[in-house]
Amino acid sequence: MFPSLARVCEPVALCELAQVVRSKNAGPTLLTLDVFFRDAAACTRAACSPALAPLAVPLLYEVPAGSVQRHLLPKLRAIKFTLSRAVCEASPGDVDLCGAQQHAPLLGLTL
Amino acid sequence: MTALHATSRLRASHRPGTEALRVLSASGQLGYGIPAASFERGMARWPHFVSANMGSINPGPYDLATGLMDAPGSSARRDLALVLAATLKAGVPPIIGSAATADAQSQLDRVTAPVREIAAELGHSLRLVTMASDILAEGVVQALAQGRLAAIGPMPDPTEDEILSFSHIVGQCGVETFQPTLKADPDVILVGRACDTAIFAALPALLGYPLGLALHMAKIIGCASLCCEPGGRDAMLTELTTDGFTPESRNPARQATSDSMAAQALYEQASPETVEEPGGTLHLQSARHEAVDQRRTHVSGACFAPRLRPTLKIKGATRLCARALLVAGVDDPGLIDVLDAVLQDVTVKVRSPIPGDWQLVPHVYGRGAAPRLAPAQQSAHEVGLVLEFIAPERELARTLAAVYKQNLLHHGYPARVTTAGNLAFALTPSVVDADMACRFVLHHIMADVPVDEFFKQSVHDLVNGSLS
Numbered sequence: 001m002f003p004s005l006a007r008v009c010e011p012v013a014l015c016e017l018a019q020v021v022r023s024k025n026a027g028p029t030l031l032t033l034d035v036f037f038r039d040a041a042a043c044t045r046a047a048c049s050p051a052l053a054p055l056a057v058p059l060l061y062e063v064p065a066g067s068v069q070r071h072l073l074p075k076l077r078a079i080k081f082t083l084s085r086a087v088c089e090a091s092p093g094d095v096d097l098c099g100a101q102q103h104a105p106l107l108g109l110t111l
Numbered sequence: 112m113t114a115l116h117a118t119s120r121l122r123a124s125h126r127p128g129t130e131a132l133r134v135l136s137a138s139g140q141l142g143y144g145i146p147a148a149s150f151e152r153g154m155a156r157w158p159h160f161v162s163a164n165m166g167s168i169n170p171g172p173y174d175l176a177t178g179l180m181d182a183p184g185s186s187a188r189r190d191l192a193l194v195l196a197a198t199l200k201a202g203v204p205p206i207i208g209s210a211a212t213a214d215a216q217s218q219l220d221r222v223t224a225p226v227r228e229i230a231a232e233l234g235h236s237l238r239l240v241t242m243a244s245d246i247l248a249e250g251v252v253q254a255l256a257q258g259r260l261a262a263i264g265p266m267p268d269p270t271e272d273e274i275l276s277f278s279h280i281v282g283q284c285g286v287e288t289f290q291p292t293l294k295a296d297p298d299v300i301l302v303g304r305a306c307d308t309a310i311f312a313a314l315p316a317l318l319g320y321p322l323g324l325a326l327h328m329a330k331i332i333g334c335a336s337l338c339c340e341p342g343g344r345d346a347m348l349t350e351l352t353t354d355g356f357t358p359e360s361r362n363p364a365r366q367a368t369s370d371s372m373a374a375q376a377l378y379e380q381a382s383p384e385t386v387e388e389p390g391g392t393l394h395l396q397s398a399r400h401e402a403v404d405q406r407r408t409h410v411s412g413a414c415f416a417p418r419l420r421p422t423l424k425i426k427g428a429t430r431l432c433a434r435a436l437l438v439a440g441v442d443d444p445g446l447i448d449v450l451d452a453v454l455q456d457v458t459v460k461v462r463s464p465i466p467g468d469w470q471l472v473p474h475v476y477g478r479g480a481a482p483r484l485a486p487a488q489q490s491a492h493e494v495g496l497v498l499e500f501i502a503p504e505r506e507l508a509r510t511l512a513a514v515y516k517q518n519l520l521h522h523g524y525p526a527r528v529t530t531a532g533n534l535a536f537a538l539t540p541s542v543v544d545a546d547m548a549c550r551f552v553l554h555h556i557m558a559d560v561p562v563d564e565f566f567k568q569s570v571h572d573l574v575n576g577s578l579s
Contacts, residue, residue, distance in 0.1 A: 020374065026381040028168055028551045029264025034377050036370070062483070067265075071383045076373050082381045084265045090171030091550040092431070092472050092501055095481035098169045102482050 014109040017042035023102035026082060028089035031099045033081040033106065043077040049111035057081050060105050116238045117204040119296040121159055127319045131350035136311060137163040137194050139334030141207060142182025145190045149345035149361040154197045156348050161198050162311045164333060166209025172428035176278045176549040178217035188225045195229050199237065206300045208310030215279045216243040219303050226299060231575050237298035242568040244303035246280045246425060259558040266554045277552055280427040285389030287421065287563040289313030295570050306388060307333040315351055326393045327413035328356040330386060331375050338375035339365035355411030357403055369400035369408045389562045391417035423560040427553030434545040435508035437498040437516050440535035444491050445526045450475065457519045469511055472499040501548050512542040
């Protein structure tokens with residue numbers, strides 16, 4: 001059975017498609033976001049979604065467009081984003097030393 | 112003939128290609144309470160050596176800047192005693208890297224002392240080899256002048272004067288840097304700042320295992336059972352052969368699946384397919400993950416490409432200013448609505464009696480303190496305030512927090528209906544001394560460093576815990 005086209009195009013919450021959504025510091029100057037999807041179709045759909053496009057994620061995180069790298073990892077059914085941190089880890093003004101709660105903006109996305 | 116110590120016994124008796132090398136990852140956070148049952152189950156598998164990571168940048172620059180240790184001394188001692196008693200009894204070497212959070216000499220000393228005490232309590236004679244990873248500021252100044260210093264991510268290059276003023280600078284010891292310590296035939300190895308990988312891969316590398324496999328294994332098991340489904344802090348026993356490795360959590364509830372193994376290689380990692388090490392680059396593109404059974408996965412295929420001239424990752428931290436905190440709740444929707452403006456007004460009000468070079472950093476939980484929240488998701492009914500006051504002197508920081516508290520408590524704003532007070536305090540005192548603000552000032556790559564002879568090691572031959 002093929003899923004109907006209408007169903008494929010229905011907007012769906014990222015949380016419906018993802019198994020793991022996480023953020024973490026990668027050294028004190030970088031932040032990395034990993035999203036692991038339930039299956040290959042979900043990963044493909046997410047990779048094609050405007051909400052996770054290379055220009056959309058910098059807007060979501062309010063950082064310059066050039067400071068985000070997107071890695072598509074179909075073998076792992078995953079997408080990774082690596083961002084520059086606006087404030088270095090733990091310098092005055094930083095809000096999340098480990099960067100472990102910076103996945104939250106992704107949780108609200110609709111793909 | 113002199114009796115061999117633990118590392119030489121292993122080197123004399125183990126040949127890659129015969130039996131598998133059994134590596135026990137005791138902990139990725141030694142000092143915060145190792146789960147004892149799974150560690151003991153790991154020791155029951157007769158590991159050839161035991162490794163544990165004791166440091167992290169996660170607690171921030173405070174420990175490196177001050178020389179302190181994030182883990183409480185008593186729980187660090189408890190974990191060290193657990194690992195030392197088991198490994199000395201089994202006659203296998205424990206390798207503890209990134210000793211005491213931030214890993215400078217002062218932190219290394221905080222671990223060396225209890226190790227000696229524990230050895231004495233156990234009545235053991237042993238050879239302890241330590242390596243501090245402190246770097247002289249002059250060497251960094253020279254690297255800056257010669258153009259051998261490059262920032263990792265957005266981190267400004269410091270000036271020469273700044274470098275000379277930094278509290279502590281450490282370099283990250285890689286597999287190559289560990290080699291002299293292992294060749295000194297230790298029973299126990301304690302190293303300062305270390306690559307997470309080197310703590311687990313250095314001894315397999317010395318024994319002749321392929322570096323790509325050893326480093327990939329280290330990347331996966333470096334945080335113990337965090338690589339499993341569900342993740343946890345239990346010890347991990349890994350069998351390493353010349354064609355791959357098979358990790359297994361010593362907590363039966365945790366499964367090392369092919370997905371969880373692959374995912375762990377991305378953890379805290381800027382790039383998904385390469386890991387930069389002092390001596391070269393670990394390439395993971397060709398890694399393969401094959402399920403052995405429900406709880407184990409065989410991992411193979413990673414390779415290592417050495418670079419011609421080794422590099423060293425360095426980290427520096429410094430103290431900034433004193434800091435005090437005000438912690439309070441706000442439950443009046445009228446105040447929450449105008450809170451940003453009120454905090455600014457009160458800041459202006461407080462500057463009048465208390466001038467000077469001070470700064471307020473407000474964290475308003477419920478309104479998007481970490482990370483930002485869209486307006487529709489912000490709480491209109493209750494928010495938590497953590498107000499940071501940063502000032503040159505501790506007394507000034509505390510004074511500011513106290514004066515600010517009283518002014519905010521009774522500040523008038525349009526539409527105010529209460530006349531009693533604007534804040535809910537859960538704590539007495541409501542003003543908390545938060546020691547000092549610190550910052551990382553170096554997170555750089557120093558090029559062209561002779562990493563295998565850069566740091567000084569010390570050999571301590573202990574008889575019942577005392578120097579012989």
